[in-house]
Amino acid sequence: MGITKSDKFTEAQNRLANIAKVLGHPARIAIIQHLFKIDSCICGDLVNEIGLAQPTISQHLKVLKSVGIIQGSISGTSVCYCIDQDEWNNLSEIIGQFLSQKANTVDDVCC
């Protein structure tokens, strides 16, 4: 595996795929849901909440940060994570537009 031939696709296609890829892990879904649930931001409670080791959570947080979904702010020894609502709306728009596609099927030709 491995090499995705990104150069064969458009910027938009790569971007969309990348966002989807980041969402493509249950731990990251769980982290996002938890951050939404707790209005206050969270730190390493996530490690307790989700049943994975601290380095693993840290890595998932990094991935989420890489597409801008979450933000972290340091407060003392702990880091407070939360959803970046603006960025979330942004991504939501991109994905939503993709999802709202409809077949302009006059008649189904075969399926």
Next chain:
Amino acid sequence: MGITKSDKFTEAQNRLANIAKVLGHPARIAIIQHLFKIDSCICGDLVNEIGLAQPTISQHLKVLKSVGIIQGSISGTSVCYCIDQDEWNNLSEIIGQFLSQKANTVDDVCC
């Protein structure tokens, strides 16, 4: 890597992540977009349309079929693929609901 600890997450979380994962490759995004664009179904024109080898496309189609996004029907020596609009609406609903989450932030506590 490798083992995703699916048992640590809910059914819904795993399902959502799985859908996202399937969408997490530009080739599959491109395939979906092309199938939407051409109202009539498509066969191995996809191989020409997208610049990847036939086995590779075939593999991506299989992944897309695995979550029910597309259907294929045989006509002669060629196979006709198209979006399963019902299933698409279904997935769209699931993802859309996830995306529409809002922070119930009264005040931002830290970020």
Next chain:
DNA sequence: AGGTTATATTCCAATATTACGATGAATAGA
């Protein structure tokens, strides 16, 4: 400074994914 706590990084094993050549199965047409 020394100790504690919280988080990030590094490293590695296990596994998954991507891409494609080679091969196989099915069908249409000569």
Next chain:
DNA sequence: TCTATTCATCGTAATATTGGAATATAACCT
């Protein structure tokens, strides 16, 4: 039947992802 066409599957190389142990880093407190 023979051949060409179309697609799926197998096998394999290259690469990516996950998970966690070990370790580093940073901030706080005494």
